[in-house]
Amino acid sequence: xxxxxxxxxxxxxxxxxxxxxxxxxxxxxxxxxxxxxxxxxxxxxxxxxxxxxxxxxxxxxxxxxxxxxxxxxxxxxxxxxxxxxxxxxxxxxxxxxxxxxxxxxxxxxxxxxxxxxxxxxxxxxxxxxxxxxxxxxxxxxxxxxxxxxxxxxxxxxxxxxxxxxxxxxxxxxxxxxxxxxxxxxxxxxxxxxxxxxxxxxxxxxxxxxxxxxxxxxxxxxxxxxxxxxxxxxxxxxxxxxxxxxxxxxxxxxxxxxxxxxxxxxxxxxxxxxxxxxxxxxxxxxxxxxxxxxxxxxxxxxxxxxxxxxxxxxxxxxxxxxxxxxxxxxxxxxxxxxxxxxxxxxxxxxxxxxxxxxxxxxxxxxx
Amino acid sequence: xxxxxxxxxxxxxxxxxxxxxxxxxxxxxxxxxxxxxxxxxxxxxxxxxxxxxxxxxxxxxxxxxxxxxxxxxxxxxxxxxxxxxxxxxxxxxxxxxxxxxxxxxxxxxxxxxxxxxxxxxxxxxxxxxxxxxxxxxxxxxxxxxxxxxxxxxxxxxxxxxxxxxxxxxxxxxxxxxxxxxxxxxxxxxxxxxxxxxxxxxxxxxxxxxxxxxxxxxxxxxxxxxxxxxxxxxxxxxxxxxxxxxxxxxxxxxxxxxxxxxxxxxxxxxxxxxxxxxxxxxxxxxxxxxxxxxxxxxxxxxxxxx
Numbered sequence: 001x002x003x004x005x006x007x008x009x010x011x012x013x014x015x016x017x018x019x020x021x022x023x024x025x026x027x028x029x030x031x032x033x034x035x036x037x038x039x040x041x042x043x044x045x046x047x048x049x050x051x052x053x054x055x056x057x058x059x060x061x062x063x064x065x066x067x068x069x070x071x072x073x074x075x076x077x078x079x080x081x082x083x084x085x086x087x088x089x090x091x092x093x094x095x096x097x098x099x100x101x102x103x104x105x106x107x108x109x110x111x112x113x114x115x116x117x118x119x120x121x122x123x124x125x126x127x128x129x130x131x132x133x134x135x136x137x138x139x140x141x142x143x144x145x146x147x148x149x150x151x152x153x154x155x156x157x158x159x160x161x162x163x164x165x166x167x168x169x170x171x172x173x174x175x176x177x178x179x180x181x182x183x184x185x186x187x188x189x190x191x192x193x194x195x196x197x198x199x200x201x202x203x204x205x206x207x208x209x210x211x212x213x214x215x216x217x218x219x220x221x222x223x224x225x226x227x228x229x230x231x232x233x234x235x236x237x238x239x240x241x242x243x244x245x246x247x248x249x250x251x252x253x254x255x256x257x258x259x260x261x262x263x264x265x266x267x268x269x270x271x272x273x274x275x276x277x278x279x280x281x282x283x284x285x286x287x288x289x290x291x292x293x294x295x296x297x298x299x300x301x302x303x304x305x306x307x308x309x310x311x312x313x314x315x316x317x318x319x320x321x322x323x324x325x326x327x328x329x330x331x332x333x334x335x336x337x338x339x340x341x342x343x344x345x346x347x348x349x350x351x352x353x354x355x356x357x358x359x360x361x362x363x364x365x366x
Numbered sequence: 367x368x369x370x371x372x373x374x375x376x377x378x379x380x381x382x383x384x385x386x387x388x389x390x391x392x393x394x395x396x397x398x399x400x401x402x403x404x405x406x407x408x409x410x411x412x413x414x415x416x417x418x419x420x421x422x423x424x425x426x427x428x429x430x431x432x433x434x435x436x437x438x439x440x441x442x443x444x445x446x447x448x449x450x451x452x453x454x455x456x457x458x459x460x461x462x463x464x465x466x467x468x469x470x471x472x473x474x475x476x477x478x479x480x481x482x483x484x485x486x487x488x489x490x491x492x493x494x495x496x497x498x499x500x501x502x503x504x505x506x507x508x509x510x511x512x513x514x515x516x517x518x519x520x521x522x523x524x525x526x527x528x529x530x531x532x533x534x535x536x537x538x539x540x541x542x543x544x545x546x547x548x549x550x551x552x553x554x555x556x557x558x559x560x561x562x563x564x565x566x567x568x569x570x571x572x573x574x575x576x577x578x579x580x581x582x583x584x585x586x587x588x589x590x591x592x593x594x595x596x597x598x599x600x601x602x603x604x605x606x607x608x609x610x611x612x613x614x615x616x617x618x619x620x621x622x623x624x625x626x627x628x629x630x631x632x633x634x635x636x637x638x639x640x641x642x643x644x645x646x647x648x649x650x651x652x653x654x655x656x657x658x659x660x661x662x663x664x665x666x667x668x669x670x671x
Contacts, residue, residue: 115564250538250539251581251582252404252581252582252583252585252586253582256462256464257462258402258403258461258462258463259402259403259404259406259583259585259586260400260401260402261381261384261385261400261401261402261539263385264385264386264387265382265385265387265536265538267387267388267389269388269389285643286640286643287639287640287643294560294639294643295557295643296553296556296557296643296646296647296650297647298553300533301533302533302534304533304534306537308553308554308556308557309557310557310560310561310564312564312639314564314565315561315562315563315564315565316561317557317558317561319538319541321534321536321537321538323389323534326389328387328389328536328538330538330539332581333581333582358388359386360386361386
């Protein structure tokens with residue numbers, strides 16, 4: 001798989017450089033980070049994942065094949081091949097050369113069909129940290145307030161905004177935009193682009209584009225540089241999610257025979273005040289995308305709400321307290337940390353790019 | 367709001383102060399206090415039984431605080447007399463509180479109340495010569511209203527008071543108890559039903575759903591408390607299945623069954639979930655309305671008498 005993708009990447013990049021177009025029906029190499037709950041420990045990891053993928057394939061008109069490597073599966077969908085690396089059974093990486101439009105659609109379908117799968121959700125801060133892996137070469141900022149527009153014709157500060165800048169001045173432009181405060185609540189990074197090469201392999205540089213829903217698109221010749229970057233993203237994201245799950249759920253655990261309260265609430269501090277908490281709660285906990293949260297709420301007179309919610313991704317419960325300037329989240333034991341990543345990333349994309357998130361000893365979770 | 371939920375407000379306010387939370391004062395957390403036991407019965411060396419609402423321990427302060435929360439104006443005299451006899455060795459031997467550097471911890475019993483009740487509670491404690499520190503919660507401040515804690519820093523800081531917003535108490539630690547009203551427990555039950563449906567667990571017994579709602583505290587509750595909680599949840603499920611959740615929830619022998627399932631090919635059946643959400647809200651609202659009506663009838667009855 002690696003040598004095939006490396007060769008394909010090399011030749012398609014050469015053609016792209018010389019002819020400004022790609023091989024017919026082929027796209028750039030893309031890698032998707034996918035969060036999965038497909039292993040229960042009842043059988044071997046390989047068997048459980050294979051069985052899960054076969055069920056998934058039935059609903060998505062795909063075919064799944066085992067490979068020589070037991071942590072690698074090949075998925076065939078139409079003419080396209082997807083290489084699924086499940087060496088971390090919780091966070092999969094799916095590589096493909098399929099056209100973006102088809103690959104994005106299949107990834108969405110996987111997630112729609114199976115509640116056990118979810119995107120990796122990268123916050124603005126996390127995307128910005130990724131730029132430090134290499135040379136910062138561009139960014140995109142998309143703000144879409146549509147889910148929170150109450151009536152047609154209602155004026156929003158910024159209703160929708162698509163901003164994209166590629167080039168070496170990305171860091172300066174981003175800094176200037178932030179400093180100017182022209183978009184105080186609408187400048188969440190939705191993608192970043194960086195140039196990267198492994199030490200002593202400058203000729204083998206890759207330019208990778210990371211989007212906030214866990215997709216990494218490679219432009220360049222070096223498969224090894226690309227996979228190295230994806231591995232760094234995977235390690236950083238997995239560590240954050242596992243940290244949330246290990247340290248923050250609220251529970252009583254025996255400590256020297258004494259039931260002791262562990263865990264801390266997660267606090268999302270808003271820089272943009274919620275004008276109508278009841279309306280906000282109704283929209284966020286409506287079961288629909290992008291939040292995927294169901295909830296029954298209690299609204300109090302003094303701008304405060306408590307929501308008993310269920311994450312429709314894994315069906316776990318969590319409780320939210322919503323005030324004008326913050327949201328407090330309590331995770332029970334065995335919660336999925338990805339729920340928090342999804343909630344926070346989408347709050348940044350759709351409501352308040354300046355929102356920050358803390359929990360326990362961590363001042364900024366993502 | 368029931369008196370139980372007022373008690374829970376007092377307890378949750380203190381528990382939250384033992385956690386790291388940038389939107390609520392984390393005063394006790396900073397002093398090294400952790401929450402240890404909740405409603406744990408134990409027998410003192412004098413042979414008398416106590417059930418403090420909350421036990422908080424700090425190794426750095428070598429101190430243990432037993433809280434008794436009082437949402438009303440009355441204390442139980444016999445209970446206060448029993449608390450007067452508690453010794454450090456009781457919390458070491460019965461509540462397993464650590465001995466730090468060979469020294470037994472200091473022990474405080476604190477009465478926790480709303481400011482409206484401070485005077486009544488203090489007067490009753492004084493009449494018993496019980497010098498327990500009284501921690502009162504006013505609308506915007508938490509402070510020591512009477513007597514002293516063993517840790518002088520707490521007295522210094524809390525005699526001035528710590529700013530809080532009483533109407534925004536974090537309540538996610540200890541959500542309900544056996545005295546909570548039906549309308550207070552119902553949202554937690556509705557949440558758990560949807561969670562079960564999502565996790566494809568359509569059949570369950572009353573004790574299974576109660577355990578899921580109570581969470582990790584279940585392990586530490588005694589058989590009597592567990593039974594009371596299960597009966598409470600069972601009764602609410604019974605009310606739901608004949609009204610708003612008819613067609614969604616049914617009972618066969620000891621098992622409850624959910625007829626709602628999430629279609630395998632669609633994890634966002636939004637319309638159906640919104641409809642379910644509405645039914646859940648209607649159910650909770652009906653319970654609240656009924657409780658209000660009962661409260662009004664009781665008030666009228668008392669006036670008539």
